Amino acid sequence: MKYETVIGLEVHAQMLTETKIFCGCSTKFGAEPNTQSCQICIGMPGVLPVLNKKALEFAVKTGLAVNCAISRYSRFARKNYFYPDLPKGYQISQFELPICEHGHLDIVLDGAVKRIGITRIHMEEDAGKNIHESASGGNYSFVDLNRAGVPLMEIVSEPDMRSPQEAVEYMKKLRNILRYLGVCDGNMEQGSLRCDANVSLRPAGRKELGTKVEIKNINSFKFVEKALDYEILRQLKILADGGRIIQETRLWDSVRNVTESMRGKEEAHDYRYFPEPDLVPMTVDQTWIHDIQSSLPELPDKRKERFVSAFGIPEQDADLMISEKSVADWFEEAVNLGGQPKDVSNWIKGDLMKLLNEEGKTFDECLFRPSGLVGMLKLINNGTISGKIAKTVFEEIYRTGKDAEVIVREKGLVQITDTGAIEKAVDDIIAANPQEVDRYKAGEEKLIGFLVGQVMKTTKGKANPPMVNELLKRKLSG
């Protein structure tokens, strides 16, 4: 039998607010354990939460960016369970009446556009972290509550994805939007973007959904695809053997590349959600929503359209240029400074991305500013340096951040356009390569390339190639 895969994703995004969602503690990553905690996020007796308005704003921003309806009336709920990293014994989350509902975003796969529904976006607080000492021989654990109370958004999709590739595309698109909005840094390795997946199979053509399995602990794009591939195969095997899928929660083990059962339906938590009595329901003001709407940055899809229509770069280039907000900003700044759009995108997707990838750096961390590229392009266009020399100059700008002109001057890389100097080099090469000269004269015209190359080599690439070409042809025809 042929089966269809059905995937829905629950994405947890840590919001980039300065302070926690219900107290004034800093949200910075990587501080000494328990140095960013207070009586409120530690859950001491008698303390009360107060909503960080920035978190609400970020959730609304995100909702608007993915075409959600913003609830005029929304409230928090308590999700009750015991765990040492959850100081109050409950997590303040949203259950009924989430802040955003009924959204969607479009992904493109093999040229086809597909719409993925977004059921809801809700706000909640992150938990702390347990640090187990059993690995180092101790039989105890520590609890670090720095992360407890960091604002999260949970973005829940409809079960609209039909393959792991679609799920990856959706995650990438969502991450890009969050980064464009500046509401989440999208760092999956550090856990600021996390993903749980619901996976089920059903006979092709059937409407009802099959039994779903939830997979947790998927913390990189690579794992999204790997974990889903594994899980689909696991379920297919069971079905092929005439078995039945059990509703359960499974954990992705990224070392062994398998999903493992964590708990079954019977052991599923009863979270006993009920409205959070310590926080009054939120009534979101329409004018405030309008203000946020009008302050939204240009989002990736729109920006791509504009790059194609206004700058005339090919779609594939535009896709790359908008793949990260920092790249798009870099590209656009260079174009605005006078760079030819196609030249700029060529240098970005070629040399710049290659250099950055080699070092694992991002555009934000890069010494090479758009003005540097534009300066270099000017030197190419006015003939000061050749395209070949430009590669060297480019690398030097990348390493030092210096202006192209300074580098060219310091390293003496100015292109030789002095006919006398080139003529001497040409004569030397003709004299040194009598055999090739004879063969050329006998009709092997492609040897001109070799001779030009030789001249370029002796001039260390500084000779103007068209001039060398022309001089050689003239001399050899004489």
Added chain:
Amino acid sequence: MSSLHTLTISEAQKLLRGKEITAGELAESVFQRVNAVEEKVKAFITLTKETALLMADEAQKIIHVQGESGAPSFLGIPLAVKDNMCTKGVPTTCASKILRNFVPPYESTATSRLKKDGYVLVGKTNLDEFAMGSSTENSGFHTTRNPWDLTRIPGGSSGGSAAAVCADECIAALGSDTGGSVRQPAALCGVVGLKPTYGRVSRYGLVAYASSLDQIGPITKDVRDSAILLNVIAGHDPADSTSVPVPVPDFTKVLGRDIKGMKLGIPKEYFIEGMDKEVEHSVKKAIATLESLGAIPVEVSLPHTGYAVATYYVLATSEASSNLARYDGVKYGLRAGGKDLMDMYMSTRAQGFGAEIKRRIMLGTYALSSGYYEAYYKKARQVRTLIKKDFENAFQTVDIIVTPTSPTAAFKVGEKASDPLQMYLSDIFTISMNLAGVPAISVPCGFTSEGLPVGLQFIGKHFDEESVLKASYAYEQATDWRKRRPAL
């Protein structure tokens, strides 16, 4: 021995400002009284004599500099605080073994306002563990005794505060009221207890029992003191989202205004079969007194009154089951050993919590469980709305509602301890106001033949504490009940 401890807040203020007494003398007198009677009453869990005397010295210095006019209202006034309000550096136990060693590093908003105003903290008073109970018998440490009859309970859960005020072990006290916990012990001890409108006083630093019902209120020797104390603790607090940003009037301004023509609602559902005859008699006499002052009694109906106790015990226990989850042995308070995490959780909570806490956690956990939520928690919320509407409807025609505070006078220690349902019914007349969020006060309105105080309850509209105070003050001034003192 000086008798400064018998002063009310307003009397003490006058003497302090007039430099007839010093804050030190006042504090000394209070602690002498504590020494003399605390062994019998057992109102306190923690006494803070040393810091109190330092606080009194500080207050006296300011009084000395500021003179008669400028002094803030609580400079040098010795108050007791229920031990479920966080006091920085002073143990805050909630009368629970699980918090026996807990010393908060922060101050509740209510006490920090008093602190700013120069009050002197006498100590932290006993209560039913986590404010769950009506007698202080559920205290994890000891039972407080009623100063009128030491074989009887003082009421609860703020029984320690009410007994301390009644026995003159402080000038006044703070209690908290979730289903009657300020008003019922005030009634049983013959003092004045006010539960303000939900949202009037910040709950920040009040250890939560049932968050949507809890409210801090004054327990005082007379109505004027209640107004004076409310003046300081009332008002919006950015740290409590449920505190309401409405203006706070000077509550003493309405005291002494006449109540001629005031419409007095008498809810028929509160005068029922099985009510103690002596209580009924006192309350009916009180209504006649009010009528003689010009108030007009009008029969009203609060038709959903019969559902109040059930509604309360679903909602309050649901919230409690969640509020008390944080006491897990991980971060502070008691940690019992265990072979693994689950074992540690279970033994900590088994050893740390008393029987009533466990009963309520179980009730609440059940009411919130999947499959039962709709039938219990959700239904109770709906009934709560109906009860709130009952009051809104009644207040269309009357200015204030008058009822007994408690169906009986103080009962014997142990009398109801083994029958939780009987105990729950002791709050039958006070629970609805918490569900509706409206303000209510209990003032003394007589004594039973056994010499036990009876309380009269005045209930007002949301944020209309002024009418409640005005009417109860008029009644108080027309009677002499407050002048009777227990013969300890």
